[in-house]
Amino acid sequence: MKKHQIILASSLIFTLLFYNESVGVNLAIFGLFLTCLISYSFQDRSVDRLHLVLVITSVLSCLAFAWYGDAASFFAMAMSILFLQFKTQDSQLKIIQIFPLVFLNAFATLGRVFIFTQWLPERKIHNNFTKKLVAYFIIPTIFLVVFFAAYSFGSTHFSSLLTDYTLDLDIVQVILIGLLGFYISFSFWNYWVPEVCYEKNEMLNNDFTNAAEIKNQQTFSFLDLDFERKSGEITLALLNFMLLVFIVTYNYEQFF
Template identity: 25%
Template sequence: MKKIALFIAALLFSTFFYDQSIGLNLFLFSLLTVVILFINNQTHFKNRKTLVYTMAYLLTGLTIFFHSSALSIIANIVAFFTLIGHLSEAKSSIYVTWLNGLYTTIAGFFHRNFASNDKTTTEETVKEKVVIDYLHWAKIILIPTLIVIAFIALYKNGNPVFSEIIETIDFGFINIQWLLVAGLGYYLFNNIYAPIEVKPATELDLKTDNNLLKTEGFSISKLKKENQLGIILIALLNALIVMYLITDIVFLSSEQEIRASLYSAQVHSGINALIASIVIAILILLNVFRGDLNFYEGNKTLKRLAFTWIILNLLLVVSIVYKNSEYIYYFGLTYKRIGVLVYLILASIGLITTLLKISSIKNNWYLFRINTQVAFAILILSSSINWDHQITKFNFNYAQSMDLKYLIDLSNNNTLLLSEHLGDKTLERDEIRLIKSKFDTYSYQLSTNTWQELKYDNFKLKTK
């Protein structure tokens, strides 16, 4: 059953991808992958987390059908590794899951057949090794084939009628490249149908707890000095960031209209300050609360100062969000401005998880584990948004001024929306020409798509 399923999957893989661009085929491949994994790992699919990863993987494949972008393709690949790695060991952290998924995809077949270090083998494995005689199969296939070819050559010279029949046989229908892609598909599915784990990394991850423990060298006098140093340092940094925030509020309240260059400088300098502040904050807090100081009874003042510093950094995030939002309002959305907002979200999450680490007495592994989980979730969610379409829509409807050439230079995900604005009187003749050219080129591309390359825009174009 397994061999038949892998063989069929390999043929479908080549049908989906041979000489085709990305479109509906990647979503169909995602469905096929889930089916192959389900056949051999049915008990794992009763796990709620497995179902979540499966839905995330299928969502990224469907996203590519609606708007094929580099981000959605990257998200699909990451979700693919995540699902496979999770099936190898459901309790491992997500970064180990990625490692297991990548290793399974590349070397699963060789690991199962040639790299097993287990001294004991199951009865089924022993039987399989005894039954499969590769040399015997090679003899059965190669020797009769070579002998038949030799006799065909001899008979062709001895009988002109036979020679004519042989020459009429055309093997041109056999596409070697298609078969090679099918072979690649078979190798891929053969690797992933039974996911494996990188044991050293997985075992270390499972053994590593999130909680901090007292060390044998616990010393009250030493911790008292560390606590004093931490209080002085974090108090000064609190004072510094308060001064920055006050001057920032004064600046924003005193300026009614801010030029684009000044807004840009403010946003970028604010981001630089935020990066430095968060990096320093996290590194200092991780160092201060790295061990026994977490269990020192006199650390309450230090913890309050640390929490205050984190909250002030979050206020700094709010300040930068406001500046960036004003900049977007006046001059429109761009990928860089969206990137600023994404960074601010990640920075805020990093600060909050640091606060949780300190308050719950967790170790650095806790931070790494929870933040990688959050990063994966943000990647999946952000890939589901058609950013080119949303940027174009926002700039036409809300931006006080915009760079239309920037919108035209975006991917084809906004082409149909741009074509809807061809009647705008604000457009210049050259801008209308560029939009029409982009629309005509994209329409031709959609009209030549095979069923494997279909996109949602194919159906939208038909309704126009």
């Protein structure tokens, strides 16, 4: 599926799920729909182990939100799906960059949605396009309207086809939910990554590019590098143990 088709399909599913309905389980269903659509649209990138882990966490977080429905499960579901989408489309970028990008696209979408060349396909209008429009649409529509008006004056039963029923549909609610779904879908599938994110991406690597130029130096003149390294490892292990003890005692005091 093309990008604009995915955006429109997601908007339609969002509208159908949330019209006259509460958030609850429907949001979890929408999250599962996005997860499946990501996996289907990017099948060639689903062989990475990290991608499979993100898919599993997204599905589990959606099920958790459907069961609990609290804020913690909601943020877990949102972050899992966003991480999956970001890591699938821009695998070269560090996943931590998603936090500023979510905030940035929340405002950028309001303007980018009107730049139709970025997300709508370009179509060339051929010479026979006008002929097809007139022959296949305009002329049949005119005849249908004329004959329907004529038949309506002659038969009350025929005119009642469009007058004797009411449409139980809140148009305002449908429009608002549709616009919200389109906003979320557009921001999710067509998010914007500034060039500065690609330029600064190397700064977030696990290894420094000039690691060969870095030389370890002694902090204390009376200790060798091996002793300093071992001292740091022992200190870090003790601090982590102390932190673990603090977490256990703090939770005991809070809940027991």
